[in-house]
Amino acid sequence: MRISSATTAFLFTVSVLGSARAQEMNPTAQQPSATQQPQAQMRDGVPVYRVEVVGRDIPAINYFHRSGSTRIGFQGTSLLSQGKGEASVKSERGRMTIDAKLEGLVPANSFGQEYLTYVLWAITPDGRPINLGEVLPQGSKTQITVTTDLQAYGLIITAEPYFAVTMPSDLVVMQNFVLPDRTQGIIEQVNAHATLLPRGAYVQTAGQHAVLHPITRDDKSPLELYEAINAVQIAQANGADKYAPEAFQKAQQDLTNAQDISKKSARKEQITYAREAVQGAEDARIITIRKKQEEDKQQAQEAKEAAQQAAFAAQQAADQQALRRAQADADAARAQAQAAQAQAAQRQAEQSAQQASQQTEQMRERLKDQLNQVLQTRETARGLIVNMSDVLFGFNQYNLQPEAREKLAKVSGILLAYPNLQLQVEGYTDNVGSDDYNQKLSQQRADAVRDYLTSQGVSSNNISSTGYGKSDPVADNSTNQGRAENRRVQLVVSGNSIGVQESAPSAQAQPQATPAPQPAQSTGVSNPPNQ
CATH class of the missing domain: 3.30.1330.60 (OmpA-like domain)
Known part of the structure; x- marks a missing residue:
């Protein structure tokens, strides 16, 4: 199976609406109209969009630091009425361990061919989502064990196109609830009100609502392979092949490597390549969004400055004409000269800003080429x-x-x-x-x-x-x-x-950074072998 043309990329957001309430309904039933165009906002340098939403109240429990564990329940939403389960939440040193046992999960593509898997999310009371891990149905019953450093949160399960998403989709199929006689300990319940985009974030939005190139599964290939195909398609649809070519090409190569493996004995290697392709595609998508946002910001700033300069010049010319009616011709000539000077200065400022941005990109590309040699x-x-x-x-x-x-x-x-x-x-x-x-x-x-x-x-x-x-x-x-x-x-x-700020690697690494010491003599040998 190979990637052809792109499907539409997705953008969504989760926010808190206080005590607002909304009757729960099937979120796939609502679609934004042509007049309800999404308005971009910024979160951590990434644009997110708010459109017509479906509200959902999620009970978020504050698990105060204590010894022992407590139990919570899971129940299916209107999208998965047969879904149910329970979870044990154990407070350990510096973290919470969640051991959930779920029933009634159906294949994720039951909700649309663009959905391939499920993800367990922790939603804080202020609406911040944390991806806790992928939920893979295993027959009639499914078990997942994860950890989190959060203390107060609600839990939901959503259908997703791949496991490495950073915001939940609208397809909430299960959520936690308090067991009156089994949720023990010092807890308090608050309502985390999540607002989620209506369905269509992963599909064609220009008048059509169907996957352009649906992925057809077969039992001979692992689910991770299809998640990789989905992730690469979404990144390509967002323009990653143009804005983040290296990261996108690496993800494509990982996907190709996974697709070229046909032996069952190499299944683990195939899954490894596929999961790396998913992560690489998501990185390429995020890089693309940030670069597009930079372009939009630059264009908006230039337009604003040009409008301000033009308005100032016009007002100045009008004031001079009113005060000096006897010298109308001279004042008009002076106003025209000032307008021309302002436009020349604006053009010079735009050229300087553009040149500075180009120089930064050129320096980065030049340094990369030099290091690559x-x-x-x-x-x-x-x-x-x-x-x-x-x-x-x-x-x-x-x-x-x-x-x-x-x-x-x-x-x-x-x-x-x-x-x-x-x-x-x-x-x-x-x-x-x-x-x-x-x-x-x-x-x-x-x-x-x-x-x-x-x-x-x-x-x-x-x-x-x-x-x-x-x-x-x-x-x-x-x-x-x-x-x-x-x-x-x-x-x-x-x-x-x-043009890049210093940052740390992924959260699972546990660094122990040391400052530069004075040079010391050493044999340079460690044990054991195979390193």
């Missing part, structure tokens, strides 16, 4: 990521091989031409060995790279090193190739001069 470099939402594989280190060691020193010397020479850049050196390992060992080795390798770069003239104030151990793998640790890919050191390059 030395080590594999890709653009992400965090910045430019330069990847070093473990073959550039000694076996089971953290001392740099001559080839690695040569490459890092070239990298340092490139970075010295950009003195305002920030550099994060991040070390990772595979899952062989203990947590402490992997954490130590990853930190030592990251420190070795940092120390060498500073010895080559890179400012220690602009560089940090962090070891993440075996967290945040990029490949399947059950294969030699996957473990080799996970054993890596990557350099994350950011800074205002290339």
Whole structure:
């Protein structure tokens, strides 16, 4: 199966409406009219849209910090009346563990061919959604165990096109409720009122409401493959192939790799590629939305400034004409000259702003091209990521091989031409060995790279090193190739001069960053092997 043309991308939002109430109805029954065009708003740099909505009251429970566990119930909405279940919520040190057992879930594509899976969400009392994990139906009964650091929240389950979505769809099929005689402990109940977009966010919106290229499943391929196809289609429909080509092409390649695997014995590898394609497509979609928003903001600002300048010039000309009627001809000529000067200044300001934006993009592209000539470099939402594989280190060691020193010397020479850049050196390992060992080795390798770069003239104030151990793998640790890919050191390059702010990696990593110390003698050897 291959991707043809795009389906429509989705944008949606969750917000709190206080004590407002709305009768629950099937959200698929409402569609926005032609006069109800969505109005863009901003949230964390990403535009979201509010249109005609369907309200839903969700009981959010405040699980005060205490020992032991309590139980809550799940009930189906009008979309899935047979859905039911229960969950145990256990308070542990620094987190809550939710163990849910559900019944009555039907295949997600029962609600439309664009929906392939289910996602469990935590909704805070102020309406903020957190993706807790994918819910995969397993026969008549389904079980899922997740953790969260939230204390007060409600739980809902929605049908989604793929697992890596960051906002819930309108298709809420189940939600939690309080069990009067079983929900024990010190709790308080509030109403988190979620407003969700009507159906159509994933489908054609220009007068049609059907999937242009529906995905047809067969039992020979895993569900993750179809989620990957859906994610890539949605990203492409949003313009990711234009605005985030590298991230999108990587997602396409992962999807192609997954599709090319036909042997049942390689099913885990196929799923690994498919899930990586989903995450890559979602990253490409978010990068695209932000870049489009920047374009819209720039155009709106230019139009506003032009209108203000024109209005000022016209008003000034009118005032002068009223005060100096006897010198009408002279005043008119002066007003025209002032208007021409204002327009010239506006054009100059626009050209300067456009030139500054172009220079930033050109500098980022030039730096990426230069780094790519030395080590594999890709653009992400965090910045430019330069990847070093473990073959550039000694076996089971953290001392740099001559080839690695040569490459890092070239990298340092490139970075010295950009003195305002920030550099994060991040070390990772595979899952062989203990947590402490992997954490130590990853930190030592990251420190070795940092120390060498500073010895080559890179400012220690602009560089940090962090070891993440075996967290945040990029490949399947059950294969030699996957473990080799996970054993890596990557350099994350950011800074205002290339238009990217410094940021941390994914939340599952547990970094232990260390400042740049004085160089010390070391054998560069750690145990155990296979790192």
